[in-house]
Amino acid sequence: MSNSEWKSVGNGHLEGPFPLPDLDPSKLTVTLSETLKLLPAPETLVFGGTMTDHMLVASFDPVSGWSAPEIKPYYATNTFEGMKAYVGPDGAPRLFRPAKNMARLARSAERLALPPFNTVALLELIKKLIVVDQRWIPNMEGYSLYIRPTIIGTRSALGVSASDHALLYVILSPTGPYFRTGPKPISLLAAAENVRAWPGGTGSHKVAGNYAPGFLPQRIAAKQGYDQILWLLQDADRWKVTEAGAMNVFIVVDREDGDLDLITPPLDGTILPGVTRDSILSLAKAHTAGKLTLPGISTNQRLHPHERAFTIADMDLWLSEGKLREMFAVGTAAVVAPVGRVGFQEDLKKPARDLVLPAYEGGLGPVSRAVRQMIIDIQEGRVEWEGWCVRCE
Amino acid sequence: MSNSEWKSVGNGHLEGPFPLPDLDPSKLTVTLSETLKLLPAPETLVFGGTMTDHMLVASFDPVSGWSAPEIKPYYATNTFEGMKAYVGPDGAPRLFRPAKNMARLARSAERLALPPFNTVALLELIKKLIVVDQRWIPNMEGYSLYIRPTIIGTRSALGVSASDHALLYVILSPTGPYFRTGPKPISLLAAAENVRAWPGGTGSHKVAGNYAPGFLPQRIAAKQGYDQILWLLQDADRWKVTEAGAMNVFIVVDREDGDLDLITPPLDGTILPGVTRDSILSLAKAHTAGKLTLPGISTNQRLHPHERAFTIADMDLWLSEGKLREMFAVGTAAVVAPVGRVGFQEDLKKPARDLVLPAYEGGLGPVSRAVRQMIIDIQEGRVEWEGWCVRCE
Numbered sequence: 001m002s003n004s005e006w007k008s009v010g011n012g013h014l015e016g017p018f019p020l021p022d023l024d025p026s027k028l029t030v031t032l033s034e035t036l037k038l039l040p041a042p043e044t045l046v047f048g049g050t051m052t053d054h055m056l057v058a059s060f061d062p063v064s065g066w067s068a069p070e071i072k073p074y075y076a077t078n079t080f081e082g083m084k085a086y087v088g089p090d091g092a093p094r095l096f097r098p099a100k101n102m103a104r105l106a107r108s109a110e111r112l113a114l115p116p117f118n119t120v121a122l123l124e125l126i127k128k129l130i131v132v133d134q135r136w137i138p139n140m141e142g143y144s145l146y147i148r149p150t151i152i153g154t155r156s157a158l159g160v161s162a163s164d165h166a167l168l169y170v171i172l173s174p175t176g177p178y179f180r181t182g183p184k185p186i187s188l189l190a191a192a193e194n195v196r197a198w199p200g201g202t203g204s205h206k207v208a209g210n211y212a213p214g215f216l217p218q219r220i221a222a223k224q225g226y227d228q229i230l231w232l233l234q235d236a237d238r239w240k241v242t243e244a245g246a247m248n249v250f251i252v253v254d255r256e257d258g259d260l261d262l263i264t265p266p267l268d269g270t271i272l273p274g275v276t277r278d279s280i281l282s283l284a285k286a287h288t289a290g291k292l293t294l295p296g297i298s299t300n301q302r303l304h305p306h307e308r309a310f311t312i313a314d315m316d317l318w319l320s321e322g323k324l325r326e327m328f329a330v331g332t333a334a335v336v337a338p339v340g341r342v343g344f345q346e347d348l349k350k351p352a353r354d355l356v357l358p359a360y361e362g363g364l365g366p367v368s369r370a371v372r373q374m375i376i377d378i379q380e381g382r383v384e385w386e387g388w389c390v391r392c393e
Numbered sequence: 394m395s396n397s398e399w400k401s402v403g404n405g406h407l408e409g410p411f412p413l414p415d416l417d418p419s420k421l422t423v424t425l426s427e428t429l430k431l432l433p434a435p436e437t438l439v440f441g442g443t444m445t446d447h448m449l450v451a452s453f454d455p456v457s458g459w460s461a462p463e464i465k466p467y468y469a470t471n472t473f474e475g476m477k478a479y480v481g482p483d484g485a486p487r488l489f490r491p492a493k494n495m496a497r498l499a500r501s502a503e504r505l506a507l508p509p510f511n512t513v514a515l516l517e518l519i520k521k522l523i524v525v526d527q528r529w530i531p532n533m534e535g536y537s538l539y540i541r542p543t544i545i546g547t548r549s550a551l552g553v554s555a556s557d558h559a560l561l562y563v564i565l566s567p568t569g570p571y572f573r574t575g576p577k578p579i580s581l582l583a584a585a586e587n588v589r590a591w592p593g594g595t596g597s598h599k600v601a602g603n604y605a606p607g608f609l610p611q612r613i614a615a616k617q618g619y620d621q622i623l624w625l626l627q628d629a630d631r632w633k634v635t636e637a638g639a640m641n642v643f644i645v646v647d648r649e650d651g652d653l654d655l656i657t658p659p660l661d662g663t664i665l666p667g668v669t670r671d672s673i674l675s676l677a678k679a680h681t682a683g684k685l686t687l688p689g690i691s692t693n694q695r696l697h698p699h700e701r702a703f704t705i706a707d708m709d710l711w712l713s714e715g716k717l718r719e720m721f722a723v724g725t726a727a728v729v730a731p732v733g734r735v736g737f738q739e740d741l742k743k744p745a746r747d748l749v750l751p752a753y754e755g756g757l758g759p760v761s762r763a764v765r766q767m768i769i770d771i772q773e774g775r776v777e778w779e780g781w782c783v784r785c786e
Contacts, residue, residue, distance in 0.1 A: 003508040003557060008499075010511055023510040023561070025517040030525065042531035045569045052526040052538070056518055056563040060508040061454075066561075069518050071525055074564065106401075115396040115453040117416040118403055124418045125449055125462050132423065132464055133445035138435035145445070152560075164396060167545075167560065168416075168459075170449040171467065176438045 003062070013065075020065030023058055027068035034073075059165065078152050079108035082332045084144040084175075085130050085392065087137045088381025093130050093145070093392045096379045098123050100275045105149055114151050115166050122149070126170055127392040133172050134392075141380065142177030146333075178334035183363040183372070185340025186329065188244050189226035189352060190312055224352060226343055228329070233270055238311045239346075242270050244339070247331035248277035251310065252367045254323040259302040262367065266307040276330040279388070280371045281305045292385065294370035295377075303367065312344050315355055326365035327357050336372035338364050396455070406458075413458030416451055420461035427466075452558065471545050472501035475725045477537040477568075478523050478785065480530045481774025486523050486538070486785045489772045491516050493668045498542055507544050508559050515542070519563055520785040526565050527785075534773065535570030539726075571727035576756040576765070578733025579722065581637050582619035582745060583705055617745060619736055621722070626663055631704045632739075635663050637732070640724035641670035644703065645760045647716040652695040655760065659700040669723040672781070673764045674698045685778065687763035688770075696760065705737050708748055719758035720750050729765035731757045 006016035013019040033053045040050055051074050058069040081101045085093045102119035110116065126147060130137075137145045149170045221229050228245035241249060242265055253261045262284050267273050284303040287294045297303070318324035327339040340359065343352030358365065364372065377383040399409035406412040426446045433443055444467050451462040474494045478486045495512035503509065519540060523530075530538045542563045614622050621638035634642060635658055646654045655677050660666050677696040680687045690696070711717035720732040733752065736745030751758065757765065770776040 003506050003559075006509055008509040008511045010513065012511075014509060023514045023518070025514050025521070028518060028521065030521075032525070039529065040567070042533055042536055042567070042569055045531075045536075045567055050566055052529040052565040052567065054522060054525050055565075056522045056561075058518075058561045060510075060559040060561070062557045066508070066510060071518075071522050113396050115459070116399055116401040116407060117453075117459060118401045118405075120403065121416045121418050125416070125421060125451075125464075128418070128421065128423075129447060129449045129464050132425070132447050136432065136445040138438075140435055143435055143438075164455045166396075166453040168449075168451045168453070172445040172448075173443055174433070174435070174438055174445065176435055 003060075020062070023066045023069060025069065029068060029070050029072075031070065031072040078150065079105065079112055079114065080148055080150040081105045083126075083147040083149070084332055084379070085137060085147060085172075086144045086380045086389075087139045088389070088391070090381070091139070092381075093134055093137055094379070094381050095123075095127070095130075095147075095390045095392065096375075097275050097279065097388045098126070098390055100278065101149075104273065104275075105151070109151050112153065114153055117168065122168075127390075129170055129172065130392045136172065136174045138174060138176070142376070144175055144379075146173045146175045147171075148173070175333075178337065183336070183338055185338045185357070185359070185363050186227040186244075187225070187341045187343065188228050188230035188329075188339055189221040189224060189343045189345065190230040190232055190239070190241070191221070191345050191352075224343065226352075230342055232312070235309075235311070238313055239344075240309050240311050241265060241315070243272065244329040246272075247329035247334065247337065248272065248274040249327065249329050249339075250277075250280065250368075251315065251318075251324060252326035252365065253318055254325060255304070259304055260325070260367065261304050261306055263306045263308050263310055265309055268309075274331055276332060276335060276375065279375055280330060280336075281307070282386075283371055283374055292374075294367075295373045296366055297370045312342075312355075315342070316344075319355055319357075325358060326360075326368050328364075328368040335375055336364070336368050338368055396453075413455070416459045416462060418462065422461060422463050422465075424463065424465040471543065472498065472505055472507065473541055473543040474498045476519075476540040476542070477725055477772070478530060478540060478565075479537045479773045480532045481782070481784070483774070484532070485774075486527055486530055487772070487774050488516075488520070488523075488540075488783045488785065489768075490668050490672065490781045491519070491783055493671065494542075497666065497668075498544070502544050505546065507546055510561065515561075520783075522563055522565065523785045529565065529567045531567060531569070535769070537568055537772075539566045539568045540564075541566070568726075571730065576729070576731055578731045578750070578752070578756050579620040579637075580618070580734045580736065581621050581623035581722075581732055582614040582617060582736045582738065583623040583625055583632070583634070584614070584738050584745075617736065619745075623735055625705070628702075628704070631706055632737075633702050633704050634658060634708070636665065637722040639665070640722035640727065640730065641665065641667040642720065642722050642732075643670075643673065643761075644708065644711075644717060645719035645758065646711055647718060648697070652697055653718070653760065654697050654699055656699045656701050656703055658702055661702075667724055669725060669728060669768065672768055673723060673729075674700070675779075676764055676767055685767075687760075688766045689759055690763045705735075705748070708735070709737075712748055712750075718751060719753075719761050721757075721761040728768055729757070729761050731761055 006014040006020060008022050009015045012022055012024055014022050036053050053074060054071050055074045056069060056071050059067045083098060083101045085095055088094050102123050106119050151166055151168045153166055230244050231242045232239040233242050248264060250262060250264045255261055264277060265271050284305040286292045288302045293299050315324060329337045329339060339357055341357060342355040345352035378385045378388050381389055399407040399413060401415050402408045405415055405417055407415050429446050446467060447464050448467045449462060449464050452460045476491060476494045478488055481487050495516050499512050544559055544561045546559055623637050624635045625632040626635050641657060643655060643657045646656060648654055657670060658664050677698040679685045681695045686692050708717060722730045722732060732750055734750060735748040738745035771778045771781050774782055
């Protein structure tokens with residue numbers, strides 16, 4: 001039955017082979033968002049960059065016609081993943097630890113009461129899509145195909161209950177290196193004020209709603225000359241470091257015994273369990289266990305990975321003692337981005353105080369340089385490690 | 394029935410109150426795009442800015458479970474509108490000629506075999522959404538709420554037939570003036586080469602597929618120092634002007650009798666029937682008929698609006714004769730953008746030759762300045778004209 005057999009005649013029903021409900025404002029349900037966003041300063045607006053609190057949604061199928069329209073919180077149920085495909089030396093596209101992304105997408109969907117799906121099946125389908133659009137992957141170091149699987153809840157019952165219909169789609173976008181001219185230290189603004197606007201509850205899931213609240217602080221950061229926000233979590237009078245923008249963070253700290261501690265905040269529910277984060281922890285462990293050698297790091301240089309909270313005050317102290325060697329942000333887009341300075345601002349009315357990290361030639365310190373190179377070598381198929389790289393064929 | 398009652402167990406069916414089909418790669422259908430896009434040069438890639446040719450889609454409902462997954466052309470069936478809401482002097486949000494956008498959306502949906510809908514009902518729903526998110530409209534001149542109604546075909550029958558399910562949604566985004574510091578002349582590159590990559594057939598509809606092919610030429614334009622592409626249509630050995638970027642274009646030409654011709658390409662199926670374009674034609678006619686006076690234009694200065702083809706060669710001739718007074722691009726986003734120069738490039742291997750338009754203080758010539766001011770005054774409720782401005786309440 002084709003849609004062109006129906007016609008809207010304005011009487012509440014589409015005219016056609018049999019009558020179907022038309023779009024009907026009298027059936028509108030309005031579900032207001034419980035947490036309204038802060039309004040950005042008008043002069044900071046970028047075209048299409050900020051969405052309001054609500055959206056209008058209706059769906060059509062040829063059995064029930066147009067659903068009752070809804071005004072509901074923007075992106076109330078929507079989850080996505082970010083993955084990359086790389087071309088290997090043999091010309092075949094490869095995915096980096098894709099099962100991790102599939103598992104995380106399934107967890108996020110479950111958290112939002114979106115329907116479950118076979119993660120192995122989805123991965124197989126994504127591989128087929130990549131093969132179809134394989135010509136889009138630039139065969140150059142640092143270039144890849146960004147993969148964005150998304151699930152949207154497309155119809156909900158009355159009021160606040162979960163969507164029972166869903167749309168899953170995967171789109172692909174060719175992408176170049178995050179840093180066009182090689183890694184450059186980024187600056188972070190650690191703004192205490194903004195934590196309060198951060199909604200709890202879904203921080204460890206890749207949920208679209210998590211990102212929107214970051215737009216305003218991001219602009220505040222940009223206005224003060226910082227690249228990204230460093231997200232904090234208040235713990236009594238101390239400020240725990242959580243994430244930088246949409247990336248996980250690591251610090252490298254000297255130990256008394258000459259070894260190095262590699263510390264990242266623990267997965268306590270506020271931290272996105274990043275695939276790059278997990279990979280770096282694994283690679284550091286493998287290096288210290290002698291199972292692989294990180295490029296440029298002596299086999300005698302032991303790295304001790306820790307998933308452990310640290311605060312702005314800790315960083316301040318370790319810097320003053322000369323023990324804080326490196327800080328870096330990690331994620332699928334940038335892989336590893338060195339951090340050059342962190343502005344800490346307990347009161348938004350006063351200027352930020354900068355914590356300045358040691359500078360290195362080429363931007364990256366020895367540990368961040370080593371883990372970045374190793375991950376890229378694995379992603380692009382030059383190094384084989386524990387089956388992390390999966391060929392699409 | 395909640396989605397959380399089902400579980401994917403990997404046997405092709407979700408386990409639950411009753412079995413539902415799981416996501417199943419063996420049911421995959423692949424529909425390849427008939428027109429593959431040109432690959433952009435890798436170094437011109439912007440993160441997330443370019444999508445490949447295909448996408449993967451599956452939908453879920455609690456009766457039939459996961460649909461057979463499809464790989465199909467990206468955005469095969471997707472249409473959208475761009476509208477703006479403004480705050481009037483009385484604080485109430487207003488829409489500018491919204492029925493025009495509703496009619497165009499319905500036509501685009503019909504063209505893509507998406508389901509029909511009651512355009513009056515959709516407008517009513519959009520007004521309600523705007524009232525809910527009214528606080529987002531900055532009450533400052535030039536600021537507005539950008540409204541993006543979208544319809545996506547969400548499930549298609551096998552192969553090439555049309556979608557029979559659809560999702561309609563409307564999202565809102567607060568936005569500032571297109572030109573932050575007042576209108577500035579833009580430069581256009583009229584590149585003959587790129588016309589060939591432009592797919593025919595849907596040029597007069599606001600269809601997502603129309604925009605993607607513009608990304609590459611847009612980058613070519615940017616690389617050569619131009620702001621936008623001026624789209625051409627070959628007619629024997631002449632090059633007819635059609636649109637600038639995603640905007641309609643006008644030129645102002647001196648007549649022998651001292652009047653002015655205001656010329657825009659006709660709606661021959663290759664031109665988007667813009668609401669701003671239509672409004673400017675109406676306002677010029679009303680001015681010349683003495684029904685209103687365009688600000689800054691003498692009541693004796695007659696403007697003759699024409700929907701008529703003109704070519705690059707025409708522009709070149711009229712410039713050499715000193716008769717071509719103004720060129721401007723018009724659309725919902727910018728309202729009116731003056732054009733300062735047009736680079737014409739018949740052969741991409743040779744540099745473009747510039748057609749330089751007369752310069753005016755403040756960027757806008759008298760006609761473009763007048764129609765722009767009048768439209769903004771109507772949009773923001775300072776001038777009442779033929780019911781163009783519709784209050785949301």
